[in-house]
Amino acid sequence: MDGKVPETGREEQDIVIGRNACMEALRSGREIDTLFVAKGERSGSIGAIIAKAREKGAVIKEVDKKKLDFMCGGAAHQGVAARAAAHKYVEVDDILAAAREKNEEPFIIICDEIEDPHNLGAIIRTADACGAHGVIIPKRRGVSLTYAAGKSSAGAVEYVPVARVPNLPAAIEDLKKKGLWIYCADMDGKPWNEQDYSGAVALVIGSEGRGVSRLVKEKCDFTVSLPMRGKINSLNASVAAGILMYEVIKHR
Secondary structure (H helix, E strand, O other), X not given: OOOOOOOOOOOOOXXXXXXXXXXXXXXXXXXXXXXXXXXXXXXXXXXXXXXXXXXXXXXXXXXXHHHHHHHOOOOOOOOEEEEEOOOOOEOHHHHHHHHHHOOOOOEEEEEOOOOOHXXXXXXXXXXXXXXXXXXXXXXXXXXXXXXXXXXXXXXXXXXXXXXXXXXXXXXXXXXXXXXXXXXXXXXXXXXXXXXXXXXXXXXXXXXXXOEOOHHHHHXXXXXXXXXXXXXXXXXXXXXXXXXXXXXXXXXO
């Protein structure tokens, strides 16, 4: 169990604090993104909480007690806290089924290690505006459906299904087998407006600092890029995603 906790402090409506509260949240069926456990803490009911979180598919992270104190705003956490999801996750097959129900070719946005919840929320909001059928995010190495992401989506999270997968390259390979063409947004690609995006499409948007990871990029069918004529050599991830999403719908 390992991982970094964002140095942001407690997010409103996002953190479930304490052993009883965490266990009841898990039992109730509430969608839990991540369970944070203080390093070395295994006394009492902690083991049962961890087991329940694993059963529910939550990510388990062991963190320093000081970080847990900071996350919980000084509240008595008893060595454990959970980050709740802003909305229930779906399976990738649910997204594909939604496209079939509309008699449309699938249009999916894949977020590769997006770290800023406001960027994820903005991407979901634009995905809704463009008629995308869903968004895929990694289970680890990226932001999840936090309260901040949900708020930044301006309500779009209620309408755009989000799937969380343990392995993005494997998920992409599966989408290819199901007939989707995978387009990667990166600096060394073909000009974005010279590419044909017709048919079943998945658009991959990389992280704010590093772009699309190597393993993910290797799985993509095409690489497209946006022209950069200023002093800065990259666009905000959600801005790039928005430009490319609207280019895709021109071909649909």
